[in-house]
Amino acid sequence: MPILEARDLHTVRTVLWTDEADCAATAQALAGNASLRTACIELHGTLGAGKTSFVRHLLRALDVVGAIKSPTYAVMEPYALPGLSIWHFVFYRFDDPQEFEDAGFREVFASTGLKLVEWPERAAGLLPPCDLRIEIAMVDAPLIDTDSDDTRRQVTFQAETPLGLTLLP
Numbered sequence: 001m002p003i004l005e006a007r008d009l010h011t012v013r014t015v016l017w018t019d020e021a022d023c024a025a026t027a028q029a030l031a032g033n034a035s036l037r038t039a040c041i042e043l044h045g046t047l048g049a050g051k052t053s054f055v056r057h058l059l060r061a062l063d064v065v066g067a068i069k070s071p072t073y074a075v076m077e078p079y080a081l082p083g084l085s086i087w088h089f090v091f092y093r094f095d096d097p098q099e100f101e102d103a104g105f106r107e108v109f110a111s112t113g114l115k116l117v118e119w120p121e122r123a124a125g126l127l128p129p130c131d132l133r134i135e136i137a138m139v140d141a142p143l144i145d146t147d148s149d150d151t152r153r154q155v156t157f158q159a160e161t162p163l164g165l166t167l168l169p
């Protein structure tokens with residue numbers, strides 16, 4: 001009988017964020033993980049799911065001070081902390097593979113440091129395999145009602161490498 005999918009359950013964790021404080025708590029815990037120093041983390045989820053918010057909480061927990069922008073137009077926002085380089089990518093508007101080479105992104109992904117990647121699917125084929133894949137899904141997302149106070153997110157963490165396994169919550 002052919003095996004259609006072999007998935008080790010120990011590589012996946014799913015948590016529920018009731019509100020943004022839960023997101024902050026997850027970020028805080030992850031920030032204390034030494035494996036983060038060389039990790040590549042993909043953030044998946046629809047527009048407004050909370051990818052940038054998680055990155056902001058993580059960077060704050062790592063003691064980044066000052067503005068944390070969403071690099072929508074710049075594609076990449078670098079942060080240099082003592083002993084830790086961080087690069088935050090948003091590939092939402094990315095459509096030029098040549099830019100990936102010209103901007104030196106290939107070198108960045110080969111460097112030691114933390115890479116956080118929103119919309120990696122828009123740079124598919126250019127990115128190296130990530131260590132951890134985070135999928136943020138709004139629970140009962142409001143369709144029209146923007147005043148809805150439903151802030152719950154179901155968040156799935158999937159390790160893609162041995163290093164990723166050490167990053168699971």
Ligand SMILES: Nc1ncnc2c1ncn2[C@@H]1O[C@H](COP(=O)(O)OP(=O)(O)OP(=O)(O)O)[C@@H](O)[C@H]1O
Pocket residue numbers: 017018019020021023045046047048049050051052053054070118151152153
């Ligand atoms: N965990 C959360 N709980 C409640 N609200 C949240 C949470 N995360 C984000 N939000 C709110 O949702 C809005 C959009 O979040 P954010 O910008 O992080 O989304 P995103 O996934 O980065 O979207 P995009 O794909 O457009 O970059 C923000 O106003 C933020 O306050």
Ligand SMILES: [Mg+2]
Pocket residue numbers: 051052053070090118
């Ligand atoms: Mg974003």
